[in-house]
Amino acid sequence: MxxxxxxxxxxxxxxxxxxxxxxxxxxxxxxxxxxxxxxxxxxxxxxxxxxxxxxxxxxxxxxxxxxxxxxxxxxxxxxxxxxxxxxxxxxxxxxxxxxxxxxxxxxxxxxxxxxxxxxxxxxxxxxxxxxxxxxxxxxLYMPSLDKQLKQKQIELERNFQLILREIALYIRNKNEDWDGKELTKSEELIQEAMNLVSLDKENHLLRTEHPYHDYFVMRSKQFECLQKMLPLVSRLPKTDAISVQVADFFDKLSDAVHPGNTAILYLDELRKLRNTFDQEELPETREAFITRANLFRLLHEIEDYLLLKEKFKQSDVSARIRVKKRPE
Missing domain, CATH: 1.20.58 (Methane Monooxygenase Hydroxylase; Chain G, domain 1)
Incomplete structure (x- = not known):
């Protein structure tokens, strides 16, 4: 039609x-x-x-x-x-x-x-x-694009959730059935959303800032982090105890994809994971060393992913909850 x-x-x-x-x-x-x-x-x-x-x-x-x-x-x-x-x-x-x-x-x-x-x-x-x-x-009459932008936001967050869940599945089971269509769709959604934001900014002659601009810029940078994570995830061992913890963490990140900002909680948990890994024995074989190196690079990308959200807007987590969640 x-x-x-x-x-x-x-x-x-x-x-x-x-x-x-x-x-x-x-x-x-x-x-x-x-x-x-x-x-x-x-x-x-x-x-x-x-x-x-x-x-x-x-x-x-x-x-x-x-x-x-x-x-x-x-x-x-x-x-x-x-x-x-x-x-x-x-x-x-x-x-x-x-x-x-x-x-x-x-x-x-x-x-x-x-x-x-x-x-x-x-x-x-x-x-x-x-x-x-x-x-x-x-x-002079221009229709509001807020509804379209909100829909793009919902679709993009749903794709991010699916990507993070698929990463967790792959770490646990080496599941290779995923076709990766959410990656392509996310890239398209980000581009479409940024085009809509630019158009909507031009419809408001006296407004210099746009409520959705920073959001989609943040998601665009997070998407780059996700793309960097994928090859690192593929190199993690299947049955390693550390890998299981990382998979659990990706599941939690998937549940936390939303417009709000609770990144501080997951940054604290990520620091706990790092401390746990630091206490592990040093790798003795070349393969184990490469795995450990990939793991640390993966943790770095996850941290960048969370920091982007933390800097995006004021945290939705109260100071009292932050103190409770911080590692001792």
């Missing part, structure tokens, strides 16, 4: 409005107002305001160029081409190139008049105001 987007709906609403207003004002070439509106519909408020300014300035510049070239040289197709050779570089210099398509409508209207009078210039100025203004006003 084809989904009709907001830009399509706004274009369908704005175009007939601008044509009707231009027609009521008695503007010649009133249909062109609809073309200007169509060209001005943008995906965000910020882009809409910038687009309106670029197109307005480009249209005014196009009017000046048209007067100079058409009135001084003549109304001939070759003159249109010559004028564009000068006009387009000027828009690049003024940094209003998005307005080239819009201003071409005004250029062709002036060319078709075969004579530029003050009344016709005012007529075209009204056309610019109506066409661009309608597009700007229609574009």
């Amino acid at each position: 084809v989904r009709i987007g907001y830009r399509t709906i706004k274009t369908a609403i704005g175009t007939p409005i601008s044509i009707s207003v231009a027609q009521l004002l008695g503007v010649s070439n009133f249909v062109s107002a609809g073309i200007l509106t169509i060209l001005c519909i943008q995906p965000s408020r910020k882009r809409s305001v910038l687009s309106a300014w670029h197109r307005f300035l480009a249209c005014v510049t196009a009017s000046l160029f048209s007067i100079i070239f058409f009135e001084l040289i003549g109304y001939h197709p070759i003159v249109v081409g010559i004028m564009l050779l000068f006009f387009i570089p000027t828009t690049v210099l003024l940094k209003v190139t998005p307005g080239i398509a819009t201003s071409s409508v005004i250029i062709l209207n002036l060319y078709g008049a075969e004579g530029i009078s003050r009344s016709f210039l005012f007529d075209q100025f009204l056309l610019i105001i109506v066409g661009i203004g309608t597009g700007l006003l229609v574009n």
Whole structure:
């Protein structure tokens, strides 16, 4: 089923409005107002305001160029081409190139008049105001993206939980049935979410920060940690007592994936694990040494994963509970 987007709906609403207003004002070439509106519909408020300014300035510049070239040289197709050779570089210099398509409508209207009078210039100025203004006003309404971002957050956390559980399963049983689709999906979700955040920031012209921006940046960095953990996990021994403890810890991390911040509890438990491993006898074989080295690298990645969450926001764990949970 084809989904009709907001830009399509706004274009369908704005175009007939601008044509009707231009027609009521008695503007010649009133249909062109609809073309200007169509060209001005943008995906965000910020882009809409910038687009309106670029197109307005480009249209005014196009009017000046048209007067100079058409009135001084003549109304001939070759003159249109010559004028564009000068006009387009000027828009690049003024940094209003998005307005080239819009201003071409005004250029062709002036060319078709075969004579530029003050009344016709005012007529075209009204056309610019109506066409661009309608597009700007229609574009001021932007739907909230909070619902979509919340859904991305829920899906991403669910994927993180599954990844951590699969890691625990692999450590215990060397289970190789997992296809890793949650990794690919998580990467896609993070990218999609960051795109939505950027778009939503552009819809709030006076807001510099976004409540979901830091969250998805944090999850993106945590995802990098998870990717680094996987090859290290694959090198842990199957029946080692230490590996079992690490698997249990991954299960606990899986249960703790949520928007809140309880990372301090798991950092304390991780320190306890480290102390336990430090008390183990030194490895005697090369294989045991490599395993121990991979284990310590894995613990380092887990610590980085938790520290990212700890720094993300204020802890949800009260000071009294922290004291209880800290190792003696």
